[in-house]
Amino acid sequence: MTNYHPGSRKTAAVAIKMALTEDRDEEKQLMKVFAAEGIRTAAVDYGGEFIASVKKIVERAVVAAKREGVIKDTHTDEGAVAGATREALSQIMPKAIGLNVGGKIGIARHNDHVTVAMFFGIGLLHLDEVAVGLGHRAAPQG
Secondary structure: OOOOOOOHHHHHHHHHHHHOOOOHHHHHHHHHHHHHOOOEEEEEEEEEEHHHHHHHHHHHHHHHHHHOOOOOOOHHHHHHHHHHHHHHHHHHHHHHOOOEEEEEEEEEEEOOEEEEEEEEEEEEOOEEEEEEEEEEEEOOOO
């Protein structure tokens, strides 16, 4: 049997798991588990009015990925996270346009696979809908 190397499917699953964590303690615990598998991860909470917040959500994802060492401070890596984040947002947009969102962004990277997952509650007051968005980019290791 050949050695298993995580690819886009595994990084997607990890990013979703990070987006579903309940608190920072759970995030840190999972980060250690995934680091042992060679997968770098990050997570960041976010909330606000969807349309007005798109730019801030992308910025928060890039900053979190850099802070946790998921990506390097390069144009290519930042663009990969920003692009994957925009893709995930585009999947959530039909439900979220004109409403408030709140939830978490999970980011995972293994080798050249970079995946961003978002889990958001969407709505007004207690009448929330939920949505998951997922984006993937390939960014060469440098």
